[in-house]
Amino acid sequence: MRPLYLVVMFKELRETLRDRRALSMLLLFVLMYPLIVGGVLHQQIGRATEPEKEGIELTVIGAAGAPTLMAQLKQRNVNVTEAGAMTEDAITTLLRGQKVAAVLRVPPSYGDDYRNMRPARLELWYDSASSNRRKLNDVIGVVEHYGNAIASARLLAHGVSPATLFPVRLQKYDTGTSASRSATMIGTMLGMFFVPAFFFALSSAVDSTAGERERRSLEVLLAQPARTFDLVAGKWFAASLLALVGLTVELCLAHAILKWLPLEEIGLSWRLAWSDLAWVCLTSLSLPLFAAAMEIALAINAKSFKEAQTTVSFAILVPMVPVIVVPMLDLATANWMYLVPLLSHQTLLRELAKGQALGALPFALTFGSSLVLALLCVAFTVWRMRSERYLVGV
Missing domain, CATH: 3.40.1710.10 (abc type-2 transporter like domain)
Structure with a gap:
């Protein structure tokens, strides 16, 4: 017999896959960020080579x-x-x-x-x-x-x-490699590759909580002989799986575009190997888990689908702040950066693109920080759904 959380998970996946509009939005986010980055770099390459050609x-x-x-x-x-x-x-x-x-x-x-x-x-x-x-x-x-x-x-x-x-002649020697220059210049864009993980899980997380509450189907689900944890875990895994698939495809597409572009024309290169990308994808498994758990924890308290969608949309902006602010401050890479979701993934991918030899600690901190936050969000959701005040409100 299947565990109950798997039954709930497959049920949520079937309902999400029937929604063609939601699938179209997922496909849009999968393609959008890699194509934007590729388009910007392609335009820079075109501008750099245009004077030589014309x-x-x-x-x-x-x-x-x-x-x-x-x-x-x-x-x-x-x-x-x-x-x-x-x-x-x-x-x-x-x-x-x-x-x-x-x-x-x-x-x-x-x-x-x-x-x-x-x-x-x-x-x-x-x-x-x-x-x-x-x-x-x-x-x-x-x-x-x-x-x-x-x-x-x-x-x-x-x-x-x-x-x-010229009494003094200064000779300059740049020891930086094209890979390190590329990681530095493209570093601000790398964090945006991980942001869509929150959008991939948004539709399923909101619809399976606030949507069901608005349709009065959540009340029927809570009346079933199943543990609250199984109900929450099933919804959590369903939203996380969609985000995981979308994030993996997006990272592979972005990696392929960066390797295809002639970055050498503007003094850059992208030497990240597919094996390094595989490690990044494995380490990023916890990010979709955190994204889905956070959105479910916020949407479970909303009384309507629109309210949940608005609240979660604003909450998504919070993890994006360090990704934008920290590169502007031009700070040296430190271990605390691997403890902040999204920023940790951006830092990890940037250091790998530079060709730096990273130990196991950055991977462990990046994976563990998002996982701990995900478990805390799930624990809060379970506690909230078990409360009598919440059941009366449903």
Whole structure:
């Protein structure tokens, strides 16, 4: 004979799987976060490689006054378009179209100032609100390099070594790997992969408690010869199983997208192995248990489905706060982070992505912290359903 909690669990699963709207929402959350992260990174890769493929469009006014500079710009993949005199309004209108990265104006006095070794003034017009910031920086880099080359040539002509201008030369050595840089930059996104676990369990947890209470079917269920723990455990395992399946599929999809993207184009990489992801999924078994237990504990006290849905939706925001705030504080990884649900999973995945050798303690703390909270929520739900005051209210 099946244990009673399994009977309740299969009953709740059948009712949830019949609801096509709930299944559509689950599928949406499974696909949404990996596709959002993949789309953002794909756009960054496209922006990083676009100047190399298409070149940088630059409009130059008075280009004949600086032929050497024009040659330098063309050698650096800058497409120079010569233009006649333009008013400030015309330049502003041209830049707002975002077809050119900037407008370079060479004043008529540029040639005389250059020959007399006076600072030759150039005017660079740009729109700081446009999406051509990277291209603009490339143009500025070419002009600065051109100016430095002129200064070095003039010093040599006067018998002075250009090294005189640089009494101290600082050499930088970056020991960080592309994997560690990737984990740091993508770290704020990693925590969002675990947030949907709460949404996966939401529909089943609320419908099997507040929904049944509103439909008056919970009263019939409580009248059955079954322990309160079996009723709560069956509902808990049903909601947890849906969240577990959704979370596992989502993590695998996100991992596949990150490995497929050419992150090397922006100096990043994703070297997390499938075996490491398997350990993360095993460690995350307790997170769906906590998500479902917390939502059932909150929804069991609601008198209507709408009230339960509102309360649980606001409660879901609480575990998300550390995931957003802690990365902004730029704190060093500490053991206490593995005791906070969601933050612990984000920290664990980030450290594994860096290639760090983690011991058993981070995995144990991540798994145990969510499990302890889940058991406390289940204990509260059982105690609440056993109380006479609650039974009268049903």
